Amino acid sequence: MSDFVNSNLPLWILLLPLCGFAFNGIVYPLLSRGVSKTSHLISGGVATLAMLASFFFAFSGFRELAAGSGALHTTVYQWVAMSDFSVGLNLQLDRLSSIMALIITGIGSLIHLYSIGYMSHEKGAARFFAYLNLFCFAMLILVLSDNLLFVFFGWEGVGLCSYLLISYWYGDAANADAARKAFLVNRVGDFGFVLAMCMLYAKFGTLAFSQLLAQITPEHATYLTGVAVLLFFAATGKSAQFPLYVWLPDAMAGPTPVSALIHAATMVTAGVYLFARLHFVFELAPAVMTVVAWVGALTALIGGTIALAQNDIKKVLAYSTVSQLGFMFLATGVGAYHAAVFHLMTHAFFKALLFLGAGSVIHACDGEQDMRKMGGLRKALPITHATMLIGSLAIMGVPLFSGFFSKDEILFMAEAMPRGSMGLFAAGSLAAFLTAIYTIRMLRMTFWGEARSGIHGHESPWVMTLPLVVLAVLATFGGFLGVPHELAHAVGLPTHLLGEWLTPVVPVAALDLHAAPISEGMVSVIATALSVIGIFLGLAMFKKTFTLPSAALGKLLEGKYFVDEIYTSLFVRPLYWMGDLIARTLEGRLMQNLGNWMGVGSSWSGDRLRALQGGDLQIFALILLAGLSLIVAISLFWTNV
Structure with missing residues (x-):
């Protein structure tokens, strides 16, 4: 059995939920002039069909693997390609990811169908189904990426x-x-x-x-x-x-x-x-x-x-x-x-x-x-x-x-x-x-x-x-x-x-069934x-x-062992206190006065710089000499380094 077989099946498994998301999240709300006007039947039907089609391709991939094919592989795009580093969205459907893909698309299809009835009283259900499809897309990336x-x-x-x-x-x-x-x-x-x-x-x-x-x-x-x-x-x-x-x-x-x-x-x-x-x-x-x-x-x-x-x-x-x-x-x-x-x-x-x-x-x-x-x-x-x-x-x-x-x-x-x-x-x-x-x-x-x-x-x-x-x-x-x-x-x-x-x-x-402390049947x-x-x-x-x-x-x-209360005391409240302290210190004292300090500083530095622009040739020569000396010093230091 070869290690990899080029196939577009993993790509289709991945893309169909994304298409459902694009329809319910972008196209349908635009056609309906607002997400609040979308129908749960249309949005739910499209989302469910997208998942069912993805399940069909996942099952087709499973059948190919069962027939003895190697892992189905496809490169969607190469994100980074350098001499010492390359990474891209490469999809791989092997025996582990095929089981996960069947669970995600199969159970996902049933849950999408169920949601048509459960969300029937909700306005703007297209947003909900868009999120569901997007979640399935992200989960499929997780299990199909190589x-x-x-x-x-x-x-x-x-x-x-x-x-x-x-x-x-x-x-x-x-x-x-x-x-x-x-x-x-x-x-x-x-x-x-x-x-x-x-x-x-x-x-x-x-x-x-x-x-x-x-x-x-x-x-x-x-x-x-x-x-x-x-x-x-x-x-x-x-x-x-x-x-x-x-x-x-x-x-x-x-x-x-x-x-x-x-x-x-x-x-x-x-x-x-x-x-x-x-x-x-x-x-x-x-x-x-x-x-x-x-x-x-x-x-x-x-x-x-x-x-x-x-x-x-x-x-x-x-x-x-x-x-x-x-x-x-x-x-x-x-x-x-x-x-x-x-x-x-x-x-x-x-x-x-x-x-x-x-x-x-x-x-x-x-x-x-x-x-x-x-x-x-x-x-x-x-x-x-x-x-x-x-x-x-x-x-x-x-x-x-x-x-x-x-x-x-x-x-x-x-x-x-x-x-x-x-x-x-x-x-x-x-x-x-x-x-x-x-x-x-x-x-x-x-x-x-x-x-x-x-x-x-x-x-x-x-x-x-x-x-x-x-x-x-x-x-x-x-x-x-x-x-x-x-x-x-x-x-x-x-x-x-x-x-x-x-x-x-x-x-x-490696496991010796007969050496177990308790036999499988007794367990x-x-x-x-x-x-x-x-x-x-x-x-x-x-x-x-x-x-x-x-x-x-x-x-x-x-009270759930009061773990949430313990976390609140140990982490949440100290973080809130620290955030409040930083906000009062930075915003209340520093940021609010920063404008005044910048204004005063600009005025003070302006007064000092203005004195250098009085038309005195000796001061101009001194400034020119100081600048040239600084450039020479930096050049010598850089050369020695």
Whole structure:
């Protein structure tokens, strides 16, 4: 199989969302004489068709790769071309980027279709769909670029689009604040990305993945440890890991389709993609990867515990996302990149389903998000209830649903891989146990029991329920792409199709299945038992009340460990104080008086210079002599240097 095959498919995958953005962001508003006069049907239809066409080309590229073709490659343009440095927008569709492109365009198409119904009451929906298309364009640049510089352009592009989408309803101060928070926290992490690129280029003279792979050897391990730390710092911000996870829950201020697209299926998984793509860098920094695994485990526990006490349906799912991202980083930390990408895929299915289902509930309840005011919606929203139940079974890891396969594989790798440990396995198992409890609490508060506060709701239109049904099918059967070895051999199914697909790009770490402390099958039994116990415990705990038995614990978790308050005290208030001090000092004392000082100085210097222009020939000769002497002195000094 050849390494690269020239093809325009990656370019078409990338350009079609950009065309949708150009239509909705420029052409359609001009034709309609203002964005406020645009129709959600036209703008949403064009945006959705652009994504569907992009998905068609992504699937065509996938088929070519499956037929044995090498990575599909195209050069869009050469940005910089010098003797010692060249970089351009070179697109590469290989086995890893093809999976990411299918997720982005496939899930993106469903979310765009759903948004036509969800945004039907909004004026000027073309702006919303333009932002969605632009986000998908930036995310595709991130996963299709063959060099780190343009990956960074996509990395920053999704950050910008996230800011625009979170603050879509910018008239509400809380939405604007949430967007600024997401933007600033991500910039903190992105500083590490920039420094890592500088270090890689300074050492290897290139930022292209293929050239880095060819040059990097174990001799560079010490140097690459610093690079790995910086890239991990960048991924911590983008993928909402501790301690930079605080932006993600607040980002729920945007429209619900935004939460599904950006904060469940695509943007937040960019850090996981970066680890898989640069695995050859991270594998030479084992100490860093151990830290990554433990940070992932800690994040999974933090997100899972906080979700237990949240009453906003989107906040529950937001902290659930934080927890599931922690699982992915746990997998990458121990070197199980295939398992991380597998969970990335299944998470895209069931979490996009849960977010869109939550949006359907909110839409049916006229914008209400507080689950304490819901209840009894199962009969009024039968399709939404059934699909969200499937998504819940998947995230809880109930056998044969997608989350069962990907989550159990991560738990097995956590104790079986050389960098794994029983501590990581225990932390992951506890996080999985918590997942079942808070998910059952969400279902009981929303759909089961008696109606509260007079909210009855109504089923969403087909344009919203159809994506739910499709995602429910994916959440049910998507896990069969990664059937574990023991189960596959027992029932005669293919073993981990996704892992075999990714192996040419992301090699599998050596692992002796028989040497693991706990066998693969026993891990599945333990994980399933924990999920079942969590389900029944959740049903028992939240039968009559939805608060935790311990009031103090409930207050701590409902307050999200008061991390935001700590950050406010340590960083936000001191920065505000410093900014106020600088403003009062520079503006109040310096800048306001600068004009007066310049005027007085000009007058004083003018008086002195005027005395030199009195017509005295001796003074003119003296000035001429001084000038010539200065020129000679400078010339002599420059010559000696």
